[in-house]
Amino acid sequence: MSRTDAPERERTAGLFLGSDTTPAYRTAMEQAYRAVTDVYLERATPYTGRSPEQLAAQFEDHDVLPENGQGVTETIETVAQTVVANSVGTSDPACVAHLQCPPMIPALAAEVLISATNQSLDSWDQAPAATELETRLIEALAGVFGYGDDADGVFTSGGTQSNFMGLLLARNWVLDERFDHDAQADGLPPAADSLRILCSADAHFTARQAAAQLGLGERAIVSIPTDEHHRLSIDALDSTLAELAADDCEPFALIGTAGTTDFGSIDPLAKLGAHAREHDLWFHVDAAYGGALALSDRHREKLRGIEMADSIAVDFHKLFYQPLSCGAFLLGDGTHYQYIDRNAEYLNPESDDAAHLVSKSVQTSRRFDALKPYIAFRTLGRDGFEELIDYTLDLTTAVAQRIKDDPAFELKHEPTLNAVVFRYRPPTNAETAINDRIRDRLRAAGTAMIARTTVDGEPCLKFTLLNPRTTVETIEDVLTAIKRHGSALSTGERTTRGVEQ
Numbered sequence: 001m002s003r004t005d006a007p008e009r010e011r012t013a014g015l016f017l018g019s020d021t022t023p024a025y026r027t028a029m030e031q032a033y034r035a036v037t038d039v040y041l042e043r044a045t046p047y048t049g050r051s052p053e054q055l056a057a058q059f060e061d062h063d064v065l066p067e068n069g070q071g072v073t074e075t076i077e078t079v080a081q082t083v084v085a086n087s088v089g090t091s092d093p094a095c096v097a098h099l100q101c102p103p104m105i106p107a108l109a110a111e112v113l114i115s116a117t118n119q120s121l122d123s124w125d126q127a128p129a130a131t132e133l134e135t136r137l138i139e140a141l142a143g144v145f146g147y148g149d150d151a152d153g154v155f156t157s158g159g160t161q162s163n164f165m166g167l168l169l170a171r172n173w174v175l176d177e178r179f180d181h182d183a184q185a186d187g188l189p190p191a192a193d194s195l196r197i198l199c200s201a202d203a204h205f206t207a208r209q210a211a212a213q214l215g216l217g218e219r220a221i222v223s224i225p226t227d228e229h230h231r232l233s234i235d236a237l238d239s240t241l242a243e244l245a246a247d248d249c250e251p252f253a254l255i256g257t258a259g260t261t262d263f264g265s266i267d268p269l270a271k272l273g274a275h276a277r278e279h280d281l282w283f284h285v286d287a288a289y290g291g292a293l294a295l296s297d298r299h300r301e302k303l304r305g306i307e308m309a310d311s312i313a314v315d316f317h318k319l320f321y322q323p324l325s326c327g328a329f330l331l332g333d334g335t336h337y338q339y340i341d342r343n344a345e346y347l348n349p350e351s352d353d354a355a356h357l358v359s360k361s362v363q364t365s366r367r368f369d370a371l372k373p374y375i376a377f378r379t380l381g382r383d384g385f386e387e388l389i390d391y392t393l394d395l396t397t398a399v400a401q402r403i404k405d406d407p408a409f410e411l412k413h414e415p416t417l418n419a420v421v422f423r424y425r426p427p428t429n430a431e432t433a434i435n436d437r438i439r440d441r442l443r444a445a446g447t448a449m450i451a452r453t454t455v456d457g458e459p460c461l462k463f464t465l466l467n468p469r470t471t472v473e474t475i476e477d478v479l480t481a482i483k484r485h486g487s488a489l490s491t492g493e494r495t496t497r498g499v500e501q
């Protein structure tokens with residue numbers, strides 16, 4: 001039987017959208033929706049508690065590519081019971097571990113539109129309205145961060161890619177500017193050995209990763225000590241610049257972090273901006289986490305100086321509550337895009353005056369992720385976002401105070417953003433390493449997802465309080481559970497539900 005015969009066509013053509021296949025689309029979407037409402041949200045705990053081994057065992061007999069299809073209904077049902085049921089409850093108020101936000105409902109509706117229309121932002125003819133909208137959104141965001149009309153930028157997969165782009169442009173800029181060298185055409189000259197990037201010791205690891213990917217090597221990263229608030233120390237910056245000059249090194253980029261991953265601290269951006277100008281350094285601000293403060297009248301001041309940046313990384317899948325992935329790269333002076341100019345003739349014909357965003361991105365095919373913040377901004381307005389941000393920062397202050405007031409805990413810093421780093425103080429004879437085991441026990445019990453970190457070699461616990469549905473009471477319950485597990489562990493007994501790891 002020929003593959004074009006009617007029965008074959010019926011089976012496969014029904015998989016695709018058309019005005020005649022909407023019943024199939026609706027059925028699949030409703031089933032997926034019910035997996036979210038009836039399986040994922042009904043669980044009402046941040047995790048099932050399954051260990052890596054238990055989860056692996058569950059998928060042991062799973063044929064991910066069976067010879068014969070099972071049909072969409074049976075397949076989604078299986079996914080609901082195995083994958084969705086065992087997914088982390090990112091919307092649960094007691095899921096307070098990482099910078100993994102609860103996605104807001106308007107953005108979930110946006111995801112339906114993004115996937116069904118499948119626009120690709122590389123060229124205008126693959127995404128006409130989407131190209132227009134992303135361009136406008138970038139303009140608006142540039143304004144939010146105090147940039148002028150010359151600014152430009154693009155949506156990215158997140159901070160990793162935005163930081164990479166900032167350093168890529170910075171590298172090509174400095175080679176052109178100081179060495180009259182075209183890195184795009186000719187690669188790295190020997191003089192690139194002396195190039196250095198300055199950032200704080202608490203900067204995100206993706207700076208180091210980008211330096212390696214850019215052919216400068218991790219040795220190009222000069223990490224500057226932080227002050228007592230975990231911010232890049234200006235005194236240390238001054239002495240480092242002097243040492244680099246004495247060693248004939250060429251510092252060319254300075255990274256300021258607005259919201260470090262561990263403590264949420266914000267570097268003194270205005271001072272860094274002034275230093276960058278004085279020393280002719282490309283100033284990149286990693287505001288992946290803290291950029292959202294720009295929408296808050298009460299907290300915007302903490303970002304003062306960000307407008308001096310040559311480039312900015314901001315993530316919408318953190319404090320802007322958009323589902324992964326969604327970030328932006330912003331460039332103060334759009335003409336700097338010349339340093340990564342690409343002229344793929346088939347995508348970017350010179351005869352064509354439509355905008356093709358491919359030349360602004362390191363991606364080619366690219367999702368219309370900008371629709372998510374667009375729908376969210378239109379739905380909530382600036383003041384809606386401000387309310388969310390202000391609430392979670394007030395919550396963080398209140399939680400930090402509770403921890404300070406309780407002798408069973410030691411608060412490790414005064415929070416700037418939503419991160420609270422602290423330690424359970426075990427009774428005298430127990431080792432402080434039980435903080436790690438407390439975290440594991442909470443996860444195994446499924447009652448709370450919290451993070452761990454190390455401060456000066458000492459294991460600590462961490463809350464990241466992004467969820468506007470989390471309350472002080474939610475966290476008081478978690479603190480009570482921490483003390484219960486901590487005390488059980490330090491006296492060597494086993495709690496009823498605890499699983500020793």
Ligand SMILES: *Cc1c(COP(=O)(O)O)cnc(C)c1O
Pocket residue numbers: 099157158159160161163204206257258259260261286287288289315327
């Ligand atoms: C999250 C984060 C990154 C990495 O961003 P992704 O969106 O995960 O790629 C970089 N820098 C900081 C400060 C971050 O918080």
